[in-house]
Amino acid sequence: MRESKVKKQERAEEITTRLRALYPDSKCSLNYKSAHELLVATILSAQCTDHRVNIVTKDLFQKYRTPTDFAYCSVTDLAKDIHSCGYHNQKAKSIQGSSLKIVEEHDEIVPGSLNELVALPGVGRKTANCVLGEIYNVPSMVIDTHMIRIMGLLNFTKTKDAKQIELEMMGIFKEKDWVNLTHLIIDHGRAVCIARRPQCGDCVLVDLCPSSSV
Numbered sequence: 001m002r003e004s005k006v007k008k009q010e011r012a013e014e015i016t017t018r019l020r021a022l023y024p025d026s027k028c029s030l031n032y033k034s035a036h037e038l039l040v041a042t043i044l045s046a047q048c049t050d051h052r053v054n055i056v057t058k059d060l061f062q063k064y065r066t067p068t069d070f071a072y073c074s075v076t077d078l079a080k081d082i083h084s085c086g087y088h089n090q091k092a093k094s095i096q097g098s099s100l101k102i103v104e105e106h107d108e109i110v111p112g113s114l115n116e117l118v119a120l121p122g123v124g125r126k127t128a129n130c131v132l133g134e135i136y137n138v139p140s141m142v143i144d145t146h147m148i149r150i151m152g153l154l155n156f157t158k159t160k161d162a163k164q165i166e167l168e169m170m171g172i173f174k175e176k177d178w179v180n181l182t183h184l185i186i187d188h189g190r191a192v193c194i195a196r197r198p199q200c201g202d203c204v205l206v207d208l209c210p211s212s213s214v
Contacts, residue, residue, distance in 0.1 A: 005171070008156060011208055012172045015154070018204045019184040026183040028134050031057060035110035035135040036067050036102065039120075042127040043094050048085045056085055067108045070099035094122020112136040125163060133179035141166050141173075142182040146189035153193070153211040 003011075020026070029050040032038040037057070044053045060081055064070045070078070079092035098120035102110055110131060111117055117128035129140035141147075143162040147169075151157045156172055157165050173181055192199045200206055200214045 003155070008172050011154075012156070013174065015205055015208055016173065016177050016181060016184070018208075019188055020180070022204055023184055023187040026180065026187050028130070028183060029186070030054065033061070035131060036070075036099070037061055038134055039098065039110055039123070039127065039131055040070065040095050042130045043091055043098070043122055044082060044085045046091070047087060052085060056082055067099045067102045067110075070095055071103045072100075091122070097121030098123055110135070112138070114140075125166065129166070137179075139175045139178045141169055141178045143169075144182065144186065146186045147182055149195060150185050150189055150193055153198075153209060154205070155210040 028038075030038065030041040030045060031054045032041050040060075041053050041057050044056065063081065064073060064078075073096065075092050075096050078096060079088045082088050082091055082095075085091060101120050102108060106116075111120075112132065112135070114125070114128050114132060117123050117131060118125060126142055126144065129142045132138035132140040133142065143166045148160055148162065148165060151165055151169060152160070157168050159165060159168075169181075170178065188205075189195070192203050193205075198213070200209075200212045203209070203212070203214075206212045206214050
């Protein structure tokens, strides 16, 4: 039976309430001290675990302390420094390219609009929305692999396209919950709704999830 938008919104609100009770300390798991550090860490996180990124950035942010340091560094050295994050050559080019544009066009300040952020080399909507939500408190939604998978399981979307999911979820979940929702879903995806072995019997969303095996 087709679920109305109102029913989806009601179910979404209850899901958010339950997850927030279960993960009250849910937040971005990348370590950073500035907008630019978050931008770099998020670029590194593509196809890589946040845990690995945090290991790499601990030394990286000691060596390169400002956008200028990244902008005018040796891209070969930078690639070596981030090697263990995977796709190191491409990520090094993205980090240097975006840093250069931030230095030369934005006075070393990471821009605070989606259009300006996605105009930076190597920065897509996921990275841009992460910076907007975490740094500038702009209502935004990061769509990562956990969000794509779990929103599908919850029958809130039929697509795997991240941008389309982002727009669909913005129409279902309350704006005040957008930023935190991704962190809640990531925590739940790691702890309970695990990709290859979901623990439906231990899930607080079991009665709200059409894909539940219980």
